[in-house]
Amino acid sequence: MPLKLLAVGDIHLGRRPARLPHELAGDARALGPAGAWRRVVARAIAEGVDAVALAGDVVEREDDFYEAYRELRAGVEELAAAGIRVLGVAGNHDVHVLPRLADQLDDFDLVGRDGKWETRTLEAGGEQATLHGWSFREARVPTSPVAEHDFQRGPGANLGLLHCDLDQRGSPYAPVMANELRDTGLDAWLLGHIHVPHALSVTRPVGYLGSLTGLDPGEPGDHGPWLITFEGGRVQGIDPWVLAPLRWEPLKLDLAELDEAESARARLLEKLREHDRTLAGLAEAPRAVGLRLRVTGRTDLGTEATRLLENDLGQLLHEGETTGAHYFIEKVIAETRPEIPLHKLAERNDPPGLLAQRLLRLETPHSEEARQLIADGRKRLDQLRRESRWQALDPQPLEDDEVVDWLWRSGTRMLEDLLAQQGAGE
Numbered sequence: 001m002p003l004k005l006l007a008v009g010d011i012h013l014g015r016r017p018a019r020l021p022h023e024l025a026g027d028a029r030a031l032g033p034a035g036a037w038r039r040v041v042a043r044a045i046a047e048g049v050d051a052v053a054l055a056g057d058v059v060e061r062e063d064d065f066y067e068a069y070r071e072l073r074a075g076v077e078e079l080a081a082a083g084i085r086v087l088g089v090a091g092n093h094d095v096h097v098l099p100r101l102a103d104q105l106d107d108f109d110l111v112g113r114d115g116k117w118e119t120r121t122l123e124a125g126g127e128q129a130t131l132h133g134w135s136f137r138e139a140r141v142p143t144s145p146v147a148e149h150d151f152q153r154g155p156g157a158n159l160g161l162l163h164c165d166l167d168q169r170g171s172p173y174a175p176v177m178a179n180e181l182r183d184t185g186l187d188a189w190l191l192g193h194i195h196v197p198h199a200l201s202v203t204r205p206v207g208y209l210g211s212l213t214g215l216d217p218g219e220p221g222d223h224g225p226w227l228i229t230f231e232g233g234r235v236q237g238i239d240p241w242v243l244a245p246l247r248w249e250p251l252k253l254d255l256a257e258l259d260e261a262e263s264a265r266a267r268l269l270e271k272l273r274e275h276d277r278t279l280a281g282l283a284e285a286p287r288a289v290g291l292r293l294r295v296t297g298r299t300d301l302g303t304e305a306t307r308l309l310e311n312d313l314g315q316l317l318h319e320g321e322t323t324g325a326h327y328f329i330e331k332v333i334a335e336t337r338p339e340i341p342l343h344k345l346a347e348r349n350d351p352p353g354l355l356a357q358r359l360l361r362l363e364t365p366h367s368e369e370a371r372q373l374i375a376d377g378r379k380r381l382d383q384l385r386r387e388s389r390w391q392a393l394d395p396q397p398l399e400d401d402e403v404v405d406w407l408w409r410s411g412t413r414m415l416e417d418l419l420a421q422q423g424a425g426e
């Protein structure tokens, strides 16, 4: 019988998902980290794992003590009652609150308290494994916790559980280089901190578990815990259990040759039916899916269709036939292009021609000409964002693709308007 450990990345209990449509807002807790944690507990028990390990940032903020306490206690008690051990290390978000929680919860074992490495022996059905763990002792740790430590192997396969900033020299969050981890001689390293999961596998057993659930639209795709199995003193399997109750999904909707703007919605539904079938293969299907919709294709109805889809923001669109998941649009990114070929227009020297030439440059965003255009666009956008009335929104720095998106949107709209004006004058 293999030994089964369920490894859980950053949970961030206490955080609520933002941008939920009105009808799901009352469900925010069940859709967020707390709901994801409950799914972990239920499935760990159903699948009969031997231990659950938490890689830090279990709690969002130091003052989320009570909510985290309720959720963590409920889960830990259920797991303990089923004979499942629960271990964890503290990260930079829960450096004080996680040890305090551990003091309250007899069945939660905090490993590596106060920045001192500790080991635990896991055991089941004659199989053993050794877990090495280290916990943050203060919110900022500018040195590598691995560098000065001499790792002594314990029984069975040996794995490290650590919250750290991988390959970010100079980071204040326990910077660790990949070669340092390799040099420890352990068989696997399960890491917390970065929310994008690595493609972990038996041949690539070192990396980030990823956040347990996508905490915002910037954390799209698969999220969940990982099942680590040990047999014959070795790591035998590393498998993701994608089970987050809320999933953020980038989706491309091609509107080429649209007959009327309204048909964009039918195309979207068609696409969602197809997409829903692919989600049926996950360990547990999401209850809600937030779409970042990228509308593409050459159509003169792009602007109108985009406005229609933008009107659908904040509404439930569809209940997946296969999974029952509720779909909603979180954001529409307009990338449709006018039906008139830009290349042909770009040969002209009138205003539409000049505009077409600039839009074409955006097709190769790394070219020198495009970079100049993006830099100019960013300057203009930053000026707007600095105006005092927007300050309360605390704007994040603009990504290149957001600038490109804005240029596309305004440029193609303007081009459509220019061409419409010319058409009217003829």
Ligand SMILES: [Mn+2]
Binding pocket: 010, 057, 093, 193, 194, 195
């Ligand atoms: Mn985190």
